[in-house]
Amino acid sequence: MKLNQNIPSPLSEAEISDIEAEISHLPDRKSAAIDALKIVQSYRGWISDASLGAIANLLQMSNEELDGIATFYNLIYRRPVGEKVILLCDSVTCWIMDGDKICQKIKSHLNVEQGETTADNKFTLLPVTCLGDCDHAPVMMVGDELHHDLTTTRVEEIFR
Numbered sequence: 001m002k003l004n005q006n007i008p009s010p011l012s013e014a015e016i017s018d019i020e021a022e023i024s025h026l027p028d029r030k031s032a033a034i035d036a037l038k039i040v041q042s043y044r045g046w047i048s049d050a051s052l053g054a055i056a057n058l059l060q061m062s063n064e065e066l067d068g069i070a071t072f073y074n075l076i077y078r079r080p081v082g083e084k085v086i087l088l089c090d091s092v093t094c095w096i097m098d099g100d101k102i103c104q105k106i107k108s109h110l111n112v113e114q115g116e117t118t119a120d121n122k123f124t125l126l127p128v129t130c131l132g133d134c135d136h137a138p139v140m141m142v143g144d145e146l147h148h149d150l151t152t153t154r155v156e157e158i159f160r
């Protein structure tokens, strides 16, 4: 598949430059797929269909192929998200350690359901598999910050 120069790219020069920098130390353009998705998401917050098409074109792969990767990789958001994403671990250790109670508390405190964004667009609540901090379950990420040993009181403090 060749780069289609006739398609106007919605990607910025900075995004293209960052992606090309990744490609430069990889064996082929397609190998940069996840990095390219992450780069564009870091600029835009999520990956729209237009962004996905432009990245696929840049990487010389089909939209379907790239969408498959984006869908498989659950930290790539294909819908708009809030300013911060809450990744709440729903794997077994967190579940055993009252993860469901924490989930209910977050939902009632922020008035959202899983997969939804708060009315003020500040937070999107998403389930995620093990965050690798099982010794301190239950665990969640809020943006870049890891919060562990969660209690309902701690949830109130975090989202005060």
Ligand code: FES
Residues within 6 Å of the ligand: 089, 090, 091, 092, 093, 094, 095, 129, 130, 131, 132, 133, 134, 137, 138, 139
């Ligand atoms: S099971 Fe939740 S962090 Fe591992």
